Amino acid sequence: MDYDAIVIGAGMGGLSAGACLAAGGARTLILEQSGAVGGCAGSFENSGFHFDVGACIIQVPRAHDRLFETLGLRREDYVTFLQNDPTYEFVDILGGRRFTTPSSLEGTAEVIARFDPDDARNFLLLMRRYGPRFDAFNDVMMTTPQGRLRDMAKVFRKCPSGLLALPDVLKPYSKVLDDYFRHPVTRGLLSTYSAIGGLPPSLQTAMMLWLCHTEHDGTYYPAGGMGALPRGVAKAFGDLGGDLRLETPVRRVLVEKGRARGVELADGTAITSRVLVANNNARNLYLEMVGRDRIPRAVVKGLESYEWSPSCCVAYLGLDYRPELRAQHMVGLIDPGLTDLYLKDVYTKGLALPQSVGLVSSPSYMDPSLAPEGQASLALIAMAPPHPAGGTWSEIKWDFLDGMITTADAMFLPGLKDHVVFKTIATPEDFERRLSMPNGSIYAFSFSILSQMVFRPANRSRCVDGLYLCGASTHPGGSVPGSVFSGMMVSEMALEELDSRAGSRSARASSETGVMDGLTDRRCA
Amino acid sequence: MRPRTASIFSLLLALGGLALIGMGVSSGRLGSDSAHFLVFLALVGISLVLIVSGAAARRGADDDYRKVLGTGAFLVCSGLVALAIFFGTMSALISRYAWGVLLAVMLLLYGTAMIMAAAVNFILSQKDYRVFAFDLFRQVPWVYYRYRT
Numbered sequence: 001m002d003y004d005a006i007v008i009g010a011g012m013g014g015l016s017a018g019a020c021l022a023a024g025g026a027r028t029l030i031l032e033q034s035g036a037v038g039g040c041a042g043s044f045e046n047s048g049f050h051f052d053v054g055a056c057i058i059q060v061p062r063a064h065d066r067l068f069e070t071l072g073l074r075r076e077d078y079v080t081f082l083q084n085d086p087t088y089e090f091v092d093i094l095g096g097r098r099f100t101t102p103s104s105l106e107g108t109a110e111v112i113a114r115f116d117p118d119d120a121r122n123f124l125l126l127m128r129r130y131g132p133r134f135d136a137f138n139d140v141m142m143t144t145p146q147g148r149l150r151d152m153a154k155v156f157r158k159c160p161s162g163l164l165a166l167p168d169v170l171k172p173y174s175k176v177l178d179d180y181f182r183h184p185v186t187r188g189l190l191s192t193y194s195a196i197g198g199l200p201p202s203l204q205t206a207m208m209l210w211l212c213h214t215e216h217d218g219t220y221y222p223a224g225g226m227g228a229l230p231r232g233v234a235k236a237f238g239d240l241g242g243d244l245r246l247e248t249p250v251r252r253v254l255v256e257k258g259r260a261r262g263v264e265l266a267d268g269t270a271i272t273s274r275v276l277v278a279n280n281n282a283r284n285l286y287l288e289m290v291g292r293d294r295i296p297r298a299v300v301k302g303l304e305s306y307e308w309s310p311s312c313c314v315a316y317l318g319l320d321y322r323p324e325l326r327a328q329h330m331v332g333l334i335d336p337g338l339t340d341l342y343l344k345d346v347y348t349k350g351l352a353l354p355q356s357v358g359l360v361s362s363p364s365y366m367d368p369s370l371a372p373e374g375q376a377s378l379a380l381i382a383m384a385p386p387h388p389a390g391g392t393w394s395e396i397k398w399d400f401l402d403g404m405i406t407t408a409d410a411m412f413l414p415g416l417k418d419h420v421v422f423k424t425i426a427t428p429e430d431f432e433r434r435l436s437m438p439n440g441s442i443y444a445f446s447f448s449i450l451s452q453m454v455f456r457p458a459n460r461s462r463c464v465d466g467l468y469l470c471g472a473s474t475h476p477g478g479s480v481p482g483s484v485f486s487g488m489m490v491s492e493m494a495l496e497e498l499d500s501r502a503g504s505r506s507a508r509a510s511s512e513t514g515v516m517d518g519l520t521d522r523r524c525a
Numbered sequence: 526m527r528p529r530t531a532s533i534f535s536l537l538l539a540l541g542g543l544a545l546i547g548m549g550v551s552s553g554r555l556g557s558d559s560a561h562f563l564v565f566l567a568l569v570g571i572s573l574v575l576i577v578s579g580a581a582a583r584r585g586a587d588d589d590y591r592k593v594l595g596t597g598a599f600l601v602c603s604g605l606v607a608l609a610i611f612f613g614t615m616s617a618l619i620s621r622y623a624w625g626v627l628l629a630v631m632l633l634l635y636g637t638a639m640i641m642a643a644a645v646n647f648i649l650s651q652k653d654y655r656v657f658a659f660d661l662f663r664q665v666p667w668v669y670y671r672y673r674t
C-alpha cells in the first residue's frame with residue numbers, strides 16, 4: 001500500500017482528519033482538487049484585497065483548541081484568533097434602527113431591555129435555563145460518531161441530561177419566539193440564529209437557541225483571514241509528516257471486494273491506501289466516485305432523498321476607503337414571519353432577489369493587513385436559489401452583483417456604491433463548480449431533524465469497508481466546528497481500524513472513551 | 526379548521542377508529558351474512574365519501590400540508606376501496622369464513638387509519654406546530670433509507 005490513509009479534499013473536515021491521522025502515526029496523504037486548502041472556509045487574494053471564500057465567523061472555538069490539543073500542538077503557534085466584540089451590528093431593515101450586541105449574555109440582555117424589558121428578562125431566563133442543557137447535549141452529540149441506532153443511544157448514555165432537551169428538539173423555534181418575545185426587534189434578533197442554522201424559524205428546532213447561547217461564549221476571526229485557520233491546520237499536518245497535494249482531483253474510489261483500496265486521480269494514476277477518508281459531499285462520493293452499482297439500492301434512495309441546505313451568493317468588494325463599522329459583521333434584521341416568507345420565495349419559488357443581502361462581513365475590520373493601506377475588503381452574503389427561475393446564474397450574476405451593491409448601499413452602508421474599486425461574485429453555481437458542493441449548499445444536506453445524527457450519512461461507511469466520511473454532509477454536519485469534529489471522530493475510528501488490522505491495538509484505540517471525550521466530560525460530568 | 530373544532534373532530538375520529546378496531550376484533554360474532562354485508566357496504570360508502578371530499582380538499586387547498594393530507598386521504602381510500610371490492614367479491618365467491626376474516630381485517634385497517642388520521646389532524650391543526658410537523662411528516666417515508674446511508 002502507498003499510504004496508510006488517503007483523505008479526499010482539504011476542507012476543514014479533511015484537514016482535521018488528516019492531521020489527527022498523521023499525529024496518530026499513520027502515513028497520510030491529502031488530495032485537494034483546487035489550488036488552496038480550506039474549501040468554503042478558505043481565503044483568496046485579488047488586487048491586494050483578501051477575502052473569505054464563505055465562512056467568516058468562528059463559533060465554538062473550543063473545537064479548534066481541542067483539535068490542536070489532540071495533535072499535541074499549541075493552537076497559538078499556528079493560528080491566532082481575534083475576538084469579535086461586539087459580535088454583530090444589527091440593522092433593523094424596516095425600522096431603521098442600528099445597534100450592536102456584545103459577547104456577554106447580560107450585555108445582550110441590556111440591549112434588548114432598551115426595546116422591551118420583559119423580552120430582556122425572558123432572554124436571560126431562557127438562556128440560563130436552556131443554554132447549559134443544550135450546550136451539554138450538543139457537545140456530546142457533536143463528538144459521538146453516528147451510524148447505527150446504538151450510536152444515538154450512546155449520546156444519551158454519555159449525557160443523560162440530554163434527555164431533558166428532547167422535547168425542545170420537537171418544538172419549533174418560532175414557538176419559542178412567540179411564547180417569550182414581543183418586540184419585533186428582539187424577535188428579529190433571535191431569528192438570526194435560526195437563519196444561520198440554515199432553516200427559517202417555523203422549520204427550525206428550538207434546540208438552535210444553542211447557537212445563541214454558545215456564541216455568547218465568544219466568536220472569533222483568525223488573524224490573516226479565515227483561510228489562516230485551514231492553512232494553520234495544513235502546516236500542522238505537514239509538521240507531523242503528512243503529504244498534501246493541491247490541484248489533484250480524485251475521480252474514483254477504488255473498491256475491491258467491498259473494501260476501499262485507494263483512489264484513482266483524474267489523470268488516471270492510482271494511489272492505494274489501507275483506509276480512505278472522504279471530505280467531499282457524500283452524495284458525490286457514493287453515487288459518482290464509488291458508483292451506484294456498488295452500493296445497495298436503499299442507500300441510493302436515501303442519498304437521493306436528502307434536501308439541500310440553503311445556498312447563497314457572495315459579493316467580494318474592494319473599497320477605496322475604510323467605512324465606519326462598529327463590528328466585523330452587520331446583520332439585516334427582519335421579523336421571523338418575514339424571514340419565513342423570504343426563504344420560501346428564494347428557495348421554493350427560485351426567485352433571485354439581490355435585496356436579500358442579510359450579512360455583511362469586513363475581514364479588514366478585524367485585520368487591517370487584509371486590504372491595502374486606507375482601503376477595505378468587504379463581503380456581502382445574500383440568500384440565493386441554487387437554480388434561479390427564468391435564467392442561469394452565468395446569465396444573471398453580474399446584474400445580481402450590482403443589485404447586491406445597491407442593496408448594501410441603501411440598507412447597510414450609505415455611499416458604498418461610489419467607493420467600489422474591485423468587485424466579483426460567487427454564485428451557487430460557482431461554489432458547485434469550484435468546490436464540488438452540490439447546489440452550492442452551504443451546509444451540504446439540510447439540518448432538519450430527520451437529516452441529522454443517524455439519519456445523515458454515517459461517519460464509518462455502512463456499505464464500503466475501510467471508508468470514512470467527514471465534513472458538512474455527514475454527522476454532525478455543516479459549519480466549521482461541525483466539520484472539525486467530524487474529522488477528529490473519523491480519524492479516531494480509522495486509527496483504531498489501522499491499529500487492529502496491524503494486530504496491535506494501542507491503549508488509545510482500545511479505550512471506550514477515546515480522544516473526543518475530554519471535551520464532553522467537562523460539560524456532562 | 527379551528528383548533529377547537531379540529532380537536533373535537535380528532536377525538537371523534539379516534540373514538541370511531543377504536544370502535545371499528547373493537548368490531549374488527551369481535552367481528553366473528555357479528556351475526557348473519559347480511560350484517561356482514563351491510564357493514565362492508567358502509568365502509569365502502571365512507572371511503573367513497575372520503576375520496577370525493579379528499580379530492581375537493583386537494584383542489585381548494587393552497588397550503589402544501591392540506592394538499593398532501595387531501596392527496597393522502599384520496600390515495601389511501603382509493604386503495605382500500607379497490608382492495609375491498611376485489612377481495613370482497615373474490616372471498617364472497619369462495620367461502621363464508623374468508624368473508625368474515627376479510628371484514629375483520631378491513632375493520633382493523635379502517636380503525637387504525639382513523640386513529641392515525643385523528644393524530645395527524647390534531648397536530649396539523651395546532652398553529653404553532655403545523656408547518657414544523659408537516660415538514661417532519663413529509664420526510665417520514667425516507668427515514669429508513671436515510672438510516673441506511
Ligand SMILES: Cc1cc2nc3c(=O)[nH]c(=O)nc-3n(C[C@H](O)[C@H](O)[C@H](O)COP(=O)(O)OP(=O)(O)OC[C@H]3O[C@@H](n4cnc5c(N)ncnc54)[C@H](O)[C@@H]3O)c2cc1C
Nearest residue numbers: 009011012013033039040054055056057250471472479480
Ligand atoms: C458563504 C458561506 C458562508 C459560511 N459561513 C459560515 C460561518 O460563518 N461559520 C461556519 O462555521 N460555517 C460557515 N459556512 C459553512 C462552512 O464553511 C462549511 O460547512 C465547512 O467549511 C465545510 O467544511 P468541509 O470539511 O465539509 O469541506 P468543504 O469546505 O466542503 O471542502 C471540501 C473540499 O474537498 C475538495 N474536493 C471535493 N471533491 C474533490 C475531489 N473529487 N478530489 C479532490 N478534492 C475534492 C473541495 O475542493 C474542497 O476543498 C459557510 C459556508 C458558505 C458557503
